[in-house]
Amino acid sequence: MSNFSRFKNRLLAKALTRFPILARMMAAKVKPLEFDTIPWAPLRGPLKEMKVALITTAGVHLVDDKPFDMNDKTGDPTFRVVPSSTPAENLAITHDYYNHKDADTDINIVFPIHRLAEFASEGRIGAVAERHFGFMGHIEENHLDQFINEQIPAVTAMLKEDGVDVVLITPG
C-alpha cells in the first residue's frame, strides 16, 4: 500500500474517533458473519483465585517486535506476545484504522496492563498471566480462516501452557 493510502487510512481513523456516528455508519456496511450457537466456558472458581491474561486487538506489540502489516489493506491476522512484565515504554501500537494518539500516551486505555497488575496486588484477581497477546483487529474475510483456525488456536495453546483461567479482551 502506498504512503498515500496509509495517510488516508489514518486520516479516516481520526475522523472516526472524533465523530462516532461515522464509525457506526461504516460498521453497518461490513458484511455480517453469522453464528447460531454461543460457546460457554463457566468461570472455574472465585475470581480472586483466577489467573488472568489480556488479549487486545488494538495493535499492541513490543517496540523491538515486528510491527503489524499495514501494507496489506485486508489486514494482518498474526499476533504478538507481550510479557506481562514489559514496561510501558517498551510497548508500541501499529494500527492505522483507529486514532491511537491517546493510547500512545497511556497504553492502559486499550491494553490495561498496569490496571490488571493492580487488581492482582489488591487480591481482586488471583494472578496476572506471564504472557499477554496483541492482535491488530483490522482483519478482513480473506484472512479470517488463518485468524480463526491457526492464529487464535496458537494463542489458546500458550494460554493453556501458562495455566490461564480468564481472558479480558479489549479492542482499539
Add this chain to the structure above:
Amino acid sequence: MCNRSGGLIQRVLEAEGISSVGVSIERKFTEEIKPPRSIYLKWPYGHPLGEPGNVKQQRAVMNKAFELLETATQPGVIDDIPFRWRREKYD
C-alpha cells in the same frame, strides 16, 4: 472491526474452556459475533477503557467486566454500561 476480531477470539477461547469477557465499543459487531460475555460502552474508538491517565475510570470499566464474568449465567450477554463519555464521575 477490532470489536469483531475480539469477539471471534472469545468464541475460540471459550470453546477450549477458557472463560472470557470482552469490552465492546461497537455494539453491532458484538451482537453479530455473539461472544459469550461482553460489556458495551458507547465511547469513541481507541478508548475502550476510557481516557489516558484516568485511572479511576479505567478501573471502573475493569470492575464492570469482572463483575459480569462473576454474574453472567447464560451465553451471549451484552451488559450496557451507562457511563457517559467525559461526563461521569468515578470513585
